[in-house]
Amino acid sequence: MNWAKATLAYLRPTLILFALLVVLTGLVYPLAITGIAQALFPFQANGSLIRSSTGGSAVGSALIGQSFDNPKYFWGRVSDTSPYPYNGASSAGSNLGPTNPALIQQVKQRIADLKKYDPGNTQPIPVDLVTASGSGLDPDISPAAAYYQAGRVARERGLSVATVDALIQQHIQGRFLGILGEPSVNVLELNLALDKLK
Amino acid sequence: MTANTWLQFAVYIGVLVLLVKPLGGYMARVYQGERTFLDPVVKPVERLIYRLAGIDPAVEMNWKAYALAVIIFSVVGVIFLYILLRLQGLLPLNPQGFGAVSPALALNTAVSFVSNTNWQNYGGESTLSYLSQMLGLTVQNFVSAAAGMAILVAFIRALTRQQTANLGNFWVDMTRSTLYILLPLSFVVALILVSQGVVQTFAPYQSVNLLQPSSYQQIKTNANGVPVKDASGNPVMQTVPLTQQTIPLGPAASQIAIKQLGTNGGGFFGTNSAHPFENPTPLSNFVETLSIVLIPAALCYTFGKMVGDTRQGWAILAAMLAIFIFFLIWAAHFEQAGNPALTQLGVNQTPSALQAGGNMEGKEARFGIADSVLWETATTAASNGSVNSMLDAYTPLGGLAALVLMQFGEVVFGGAGSGLYGMLVFVIVAVFVAGLMVGRTPEYLGKKIEIFEMKMAALLILIMPITVLGLTALAVSIPAGTSSVFNPGPHGFSEILYAFTSMTNNNGSAFAGLNSNTSFYNLTGALAMLVGRFWLAIPTLALAGSLARKKKIPAGPGTLPTHRPLFIGWLIGVIVLVGALNFVPALALGPVAEQLIMIVK
Numbered sequence: 001m002n003w004a005k006a007t008l009a010y011l012r013p014t015l016i017l018f019a020l021l022v023v024l025t026g027l028v029y030p031l032a033i034t035g036i037a038q039a040l041f042p043f044q045a046n047g048s049l050i051r052s053s054t055g056g057s058a059v060g061s062a063l064i065g066q067s068f069d070n071p072k073y074f075w076g077r078v079s080d081t082s083p084y085p086y087n088g089a090s091s092a093g094s095n096l097g098p099t100n101p102a103l104i105q106q107v108k109q110r111i112a113d114l115k116k117y118d119p120g121n122t123q124p125i126p127v128d129l130v131t132a133s134g135s136g137l138d139p140d141i142s143p144a145a146a147y148y149q150a151g152r153v154a155r156e157r158g159l160s161v162a163t164v165d166a167l168i169q170q171h172i173q174g175r176f177l178g179i180l181g182e183p184s185v186n187v188l189e190l191n192l193a194l195d196k197l198k
Numbered sequence: 199m200t201a202n203t204w205l206q207f208a209v210y211i212g213v214l215v216l217l218v219k220p221l222g223g224y225m226a227r228v229y230q231g232e233r234t235f236l237d238p239v240v241k242p243v244e245r246l247i248y249r250l251a252g253i254d255p256a257v258e259m260n261w262k263a264y265a266l267a268v269i270i271f272s273v274v275g276v277i278f279l280y281i282l283l284r285l286q287g288l289l290p291l292n293p294q295g296f297g298a299v300s301p302a303l304a305l306n307t308a309v310s311f312v313s314n315t316n317w318q319n320y321g322g323e324s325t326l327s328y329l330s331q332m333l334g335l336t337v338q339n340f341v342s343a344a345a346g347m348a349i350l351v352a353f354i355r356a357l358t359r360q361q362t363a364n365l366g367n368f369w370v371d372m373t374r375s376t377l378y379i380l381l382p383l384s385f386v387v388a389l390i391l392v393s394q395g396v397v398q399t400f401a402p403y404q405s406v407n408l409l410q411p412s413s414y415q416q417i418k419t420n421a422n423g424v425p426v427k428d429a430s431g432n433p434v435m436q437t438v439p440l441t442q443q444t445i446p447l448g449p450a451a452s453q454i455a456i457k458q459l460g461t462n463g464g465g466f467f468g469t470n471s472a473h474p475f476e477n478p479t480p481l482s483n484f485v486e487t488l489s490i491v492l493i494p495a496a497l498c499y500t501f502g503k504m505v506g507d508t509r510q511g512w513a514i515l516a517a518m519l520a521i522f523i524f525f526l527i528w529a530a531h532f533e534q535a536g537n538p539a540l541t542q543l544g545v546n547q548t549p550s551a552l553q554a555g556g557n558m559e560g561k562e563a564r565f566g567i568a569d570s571v572l573w574e575t576a577t578t579a580a581s582n583g584s585v586n587s588m589l590d591a592y593t594p595l596g597g598l599a600a601l602v603l604m605q606f607g608e609v610v611f612g613g614a615g616s617g618l619y620g621m622l623v624f625v626i627v628a629v630f631v632a633g634l635m636v637g638r639t640p641e642y643l644g645k646k647i648e649i650f651e652m653k654m655a656a657l658l659i660l661i662m663p664i665t666v667l668g669l670t671a672l673a674v675s676i677p678a679g680t681s682s683v684f685n686p687g688p689h690g691f692s693e694i695l696y697a698f699t700s701m702t703n704n705n706g707s708a709f710a711g712l713n714s715n716t717s718f719y720n721l722t723g724a725l726a727m728l729v730g731r732f733w734l735a736i737p738t739l740a741l742a743g744s745l746a747r748k749k750k751i752p753a754g755p756g757t758l759p760t761h762r763p764l765f766i767g768w769l770i771g772v773i774v775l776v777g778a779l780n781f782v783p784a785l786a787l788g789p790v791a792e793q794l795i796m797i798v799k
Contacts, residue, residue: 001262007270014270016251017369018278018341021376024243026337029381030452033388037398037451040389045398047445047475049406058406061445063395063474068410077563084414089403089444090324091469094560095590095711097685097692098537099796103559103591107543124546127536131559134472134587140563144546144553179205181480182554182566191409 050192060188064088065139068191071117072156074141074149076187077128078110081136094132107131118152140184143172159197167193199530200549203568207526210572211519214488214495218515221492222499228378229351229371230504240377247373258364261743264352265736267368268345272312272732275338279308282334283326292327293402299325306720311338313731314346314613316457316464316583316706317723319715323446323467328400335464336453340384343460343493344375346615349735350497353619354504356742357643360750365742379493380460388455390485395478396451404445411441450475458489461613463583463706471573471586472562483569483586490573490582494611497618505643509761514621517769521603521610522579529571529599533557533592538797560591571596578603581613583706590685590693590709594792598785600707601696606777607662608703616704616731619738623658625760626651626741628772632758632765642760644750654741658734662702663780665729669698669722670784678718684711687795692788697723702730 037045049058060066065076067086079085080094096103110130115121126144150164157164171190175181227234234240248255259267282289283304287297299307303319310317311334320326326335348371355366392398418426418436426434450466454476457463467473477483495515502511534556536547549555554566561570570587577584578600589597603610609621630647633640640647673679673694683690693712700707701723708714714723759765 003266006263006266010267010270013251013253013369014267014274017247017253017373018271018274020247020250021341021373022278022333022337025340025376025381025456026333029384030332030336030449033385033392033452034398034400034449036389037392041392044395045392045451046401047397047399047404047447048395048478049404049445058404058445059409060406060443063478064443064445065474066408066410066443067412069412070410073410083416084412084440086443088446090321091446091467091473092321093469093472093588093591093710095588095684095709096559097590097689097711097792098539098557098559098593099687099689099792100685103537104539104543107540107545111543111545124544126553127540127545127547127555128553128558128563130540130545131561132591134560134562134585135467135469135474137469137474138562138564139474142553142563142566144550145563147552175202176480176484179202179209180484181564181569183552184564188409195409 050188059192062186062189063139064137066188068187069113071152073191073194074146074153074187075129076141077133077138078106078131079136079138080132086137088137092136093134096132117156121148121151123148139186139188141187143168143183143185146185146190153194157194163197167197199527199534200568203530203534206568207572210484210487211523214491217492218496218499221496222511223503225379225496225500226503228374229500234378236378236382244373244377251369253367253369255367255370258367260363261365261739264365264368265739268349268735268739269732271341271345271368271372275312275341276308279311279334279338280304283307283330286327286330289327289329291329291332291400294327296325296327302717302720303715306724309724309727310706311335311462311464312342313704313727314342314460314462314581314616315701315704315727315730316462317701317708317727318464318470318706319720321468322465323448328448331453331466332449336456339453339456339460339462339464340376340380341372343380343456343462343614344372346613347375347379347497348372348615349738350615350619353622353738353742354501356746357645358505359746360748362746363743365739365746380456383459384452384455387459387485387489388451391451391454391482394482395475396454396482397447397475398449398451399447400449401447403447405442406445408441408443411439413437413439446475454486455489457584458486458582459493461490461494461580461582461617463577465584471584472588477586480564480569483565483573487569487573487576490576490584491580491611493614494580494617497615501618507761510643513761513766514618514625517766517773518579518610518621520766520770521606521773522575525579525599525603526572526575529575529596530567532596533571534567535593537593557591557593557596560588562587574600575603577707578705580611581608581617581703581705583700585707588710589707590711594689594692594789594796597692597709598789601692601699601785601789602777602781604699604703604705605666605781606773607659608705609773613704616734620658620734623655623738623741624773625769626655627659628765628769629758629760630655631772632768638756638758641751641757644753645745645748646751650744651741654737654744657737659776661733662730665702665726666695666698667780667784669702669726670695673698673718673722678716682713682716682719684713688788688791692792695784695788698726701726704730
């Protein structure tokens with residue numbers, strides 16, 4: 001076949017087909033999904049923002065974790081976003097390999113931070129509390145990681161451990177249909193509930 | 199491995215296998231031009247497209263014309279996407295005001311999306327405008343998958359026809375793949391994802407007030423952006439108060455649906471499907487993981503249907519599933535075992551009702567071990583390349599599963615279309631070797647396998663490892679390659695090996711510690727992705743052209759049955775043997791060496 005001639009002959013249908021598919025898949029499709037999403041699921045489609053009961057601007061997203069290092073609050077996963085943890089504008093995962101000395105250093109530092117406010121806690125530390133999440137924005141921790149912190153939070157707030165444990169219990173999100181995923185606790189929602197207790 | 203892990207794996211595989219026949223049968227109808235239930239809505243659109251583009255759907259192409267059509271379409275796609283990324287600062291739908299993408303990154307991204315690789319050197323929420331995400335990435339997510347499916351269909355036609363040069367019309371196969379298969383499925387998946395919390399809006403990013411305000415240290419700069427130094431020459435630090443958090447938004451759900459269904463994988467956000475706005479819940483995770491493998495798996499049935507013997511399709515699917523399940527269990531075992539170094543520090547990695555345990559570094563709490571390794575194996579078996587956990591932080595042997603599944607040539611499910619045509623090449627090799635052993639002329643589905651077919655098959659199997667190992671060797675030999683490494687020791691070698699394995703096989707996942715947004719990796723990566731896509735697609739079409747010309751000979755008593763367990767086992771053996779011969783030395787230098795270091799320490 002004559003390649004040059006064939007190429008020229010194919011150029012026109014290709015360009016028009018490409019343009020039509022751009023319009024269809026790049027404009028019509030996302031616009032249609034946006035329209036339906038905004039009509040049916042406005043809360044989810046707009047970032048699952050939590051509004052405070054008094055109105056005003058949002059206090060956070062139910063899906064995006066926030067940074068906590070005050071001992072009065074439950075702490076979330078370690079976050080490797082830069083230049084500060086839980087930077088929503090620039091998600092970043094931990095890429096520390098298992099034999100990287102920097103990983104061991106990060107875990108040791110985290111354990112030291114936890115122990116500083118809770119020296120008497122001798123329970124083994126749940127692994128998700130000392131390791132960085134994939135997104136750097138993980139909103140959840142495991143129930144074990146929440147219970148581990150109950151004593152500290154209760155003491156700092158002058159609450160009984162039983163009260164804090166009960167609050168954790170209420171905030172455990174089980175597996176989907178009892179099968180999929182892992183049980184988890186949303187740290188921001190748990191802390192908002194703590195502040196409401198007073 | 200916990201009981202729940204086994205249960206989640208079983209549910210996943212069960213649902214997948216249940217969907218193979220209905221979807222595969224439907225796709226066969228689409229490609230054979232038969233009536234479908236979507237005709238009333240889609241047929242008019244299809245006709246309009248052909249009329250406007252001046253395409254006569256009845257005109258078929260021979261293999262050279264088909265390959266030419268594929269290449270011209272892809273070149274147009276690369277140029278369009280490159281220009282779009284370079285000009286995004288001047289174009290609308292850019293609420294964050296992002297400027298032009300740098301030339302090397304724009305080229306890498308354009309090649310990456312057109313070749314269905316979706317290697318991600320950009321951070322979505324910090325680099326790309328909404329318009330670039332939609333007109334650029336979403337479009338290529340559709341058409342690069344459709345192109346792969348079209349080539350597969352041409353290959354299947356070659357096996358069903360005889361004494362013809364015609365393989366079908368690329369534009370028709372591509373249009374029908376998009377309109378009848380990818381768009382409707384994406385519609386459904388996108389809406390499920392939005393219901394779970396994946397964002398879908400054109401509003402600019404939001405700011406929310408932090409519950410616990412804090413501050414951070416940054417280097418102080420003067421008005422010209424130059425760091426201020428103190429008397430002894432050290433940079434002066436200043437404390438910046440932090441009271442708000444940025445919540446990134448965008449039309450994400452529509453893109454993520456096709457990113458998974460089309461075995462693409464490039465994220466809307468930087469951390470891909472680990473990001474809570476891409477993958478917020480266990481249900482969204484299940485639907486996305488299913489979408490990753492759905493079309494490649496169902497195409498096996500489509501193949502069987504089109505060649506008139508569905509047992510042939512099931513046999514290939516069985517071989518794929520066997521390899522997949524082996525590595526799924528393998529990865530789950532090593533990730534659940536965790537990191538011995540952390541146990542020594544008093545960290546509890548034992549799974550219980552209250553925690554997933556295991557190696558949680560780089561993983562999300564809602565996914566734990568089971569959902570993370572299921573995703574890892576699904577996405578590297580299929581050439582998807584999205585991640586819901588950071589593979590660089592996996593245990594050495596847990597991460598090895600991802601490497602090996604790609605190094606088999608992305609034929610265990612593989613890319614939409616490209617996976618199955620890669621697998622059919624392995625079938626031809628398996629038939630040929632078996633034929634040599636028993637001294638009969640090898641044949642597959644009535645087509646004699648002769649010298650030309652074997653030359654093409656050998657070429658197809660050897661191009662990938664030569665490219666991967668060659669570029670890896672180059673990268674470890676020069677500073678431009680090694681300076682990007684993040685983790686020390688054998689893990690650093692694994693990062694480089696992983697990068698070229700992933701790009702050449704058009705997968706797109708990464709050991710993301712490697713800083714691959716450099717001129718060296720952007721350019722060598724673009725080369726690897728082009729070779730992996732087109733130097734494989736073209737010999738595949740040449741092979742199809744040769745097969746279509748041959749007469750179909752009726753099966754006789756000497757014909758090797760290619761649907762029985764014996765052949766399935768033989769096919770698995772050939773794939774594993776070829777993969778092992780190519781890559782065992784490299785794997786020994788990377789993950790295997792690191793595993794030994796990890797357990798001895």
